[in-house]
Amino acid sequence: DADVTQTPRNRITxxxxxxxxxxxxxxxxxRMYWYRQDPGLGLRLIYxxxxxxxxxxxxxxxxYSVSRQAQAKFSLSLESAIPNQTAxxxxxxxxxxxxxxxxxxxxxxxxxx
Amino acid sequence: QKExxxxxxxxxxxxxxxxxxxCTYSDRGSQSFFWYRQYSGKxxxxxxxxxxxxxxxxxxxxxxxxxxxxxxxxxxxxxxxSDSATYLCAVNRDDKIIFGKGTRLHILx
Numbered sequence: 579d580a581d582v583t584q585t586p587r588n589r590i591t592x593x594x595x596x597x598x599x600x601x602x603x604x605x606x607x608x609r610m611y612w613y614r615q616d617p618g619l620g621l622r623l624i625y626x627x628x629x630x631x632x633x634x635x636x637x638x639x640x641x642y643s644v645s646r647q648a649q650a651k652f653s654l655s656l657e658s659a660i661p662n663q664t665a666x667x668x669x670x671x672x673x674x675x676x677x678x679x680x681x682x683x684x685x686x687x688x689x690x691x
Numbered sequence: 692q693k694e695x696x697x698x699x700x701x702x703x704x705x706x707x708x709x710x711x712x713x714c715t716y717s718d719r720g721s722q723s724f725f726w727y728r729q730y731s732g733k734x735x736x737x738x739x740x741x742x743x744x745x746x747x748x749x750x751x752x753x754x755x756x757x758x759x760x761x762x763x764x765x766x767x768x769x770x771x772x773s774d775s776a777t778y779l780c781a782v783n784r785d786d787k788i789i790f791g792k793g794t795r796l797h798i799l800x
Binding site: 609611613618619620621622623626628634636637668672678679680682683684685 | 697699723724725727733734735736737740779781783786787788789790791792793
């Protein structure tokens with residue numbers, strides 16, 4: 579089983595719908611991140627959390643919210659999806675402060691029609 | 692100015708040659724620098740990290756850091772077709788890992 583699991587892997591939805599992307603990890607890491615990847619734009623940080631009680635906005639948090647339900651679970655929500663939120667979303671975890679090593683899930687591809 | 696800048700490519704390099712990938716960053720306070728590799732349809736994976744000025748070698752890969760010029764590079768010697776991927780430069784700022792747009796590398800057989 580993967581150490582960082584994302585569900586769903588693929589989702590097609592309509593404008594205005596609420597969508598939740600879920601991430602769970604078995605690595606025991608405190609730090610969890612949500613990134614968005616668009617062609618030619620690299621990875622952009624949406625939200626991050628350093629522990630269950632800590633939630634921080636990243637570069638592009640508008641239109642998104644998150645919930646850290648437990649150390650192992652970090653969910654990303656789109657309250658009212660819009661077409662420009664069509665992208666590949668990655669969850670990642672990190673265990674050490676300065677190593678920079680992020681462990682990524684396999685990604686969730688979201689299409690908003 | 693974006694925090695981490697990379698040429699998007701594609702960069703085409705003959706098999707067996709040296710591939711040189713470059714990155715600049717804007718925050719002089721950045722202390723940790725990373726190169727991730729991402730194959731098409733896959734997740735990024737860390738291949739090199741560097742924290743001090745100079746070169747760091749790991750097999751066919753060499754990372755170079757020049758903090759005065761705010762410049763990071765990755766050299767891949769004896770390039771192989773399996774090196775064809777997108778290479779993402781990243782910096783650690785306040786425990787957030789910020790990525791550049793990535794450079795697509797294509798190794799020509």
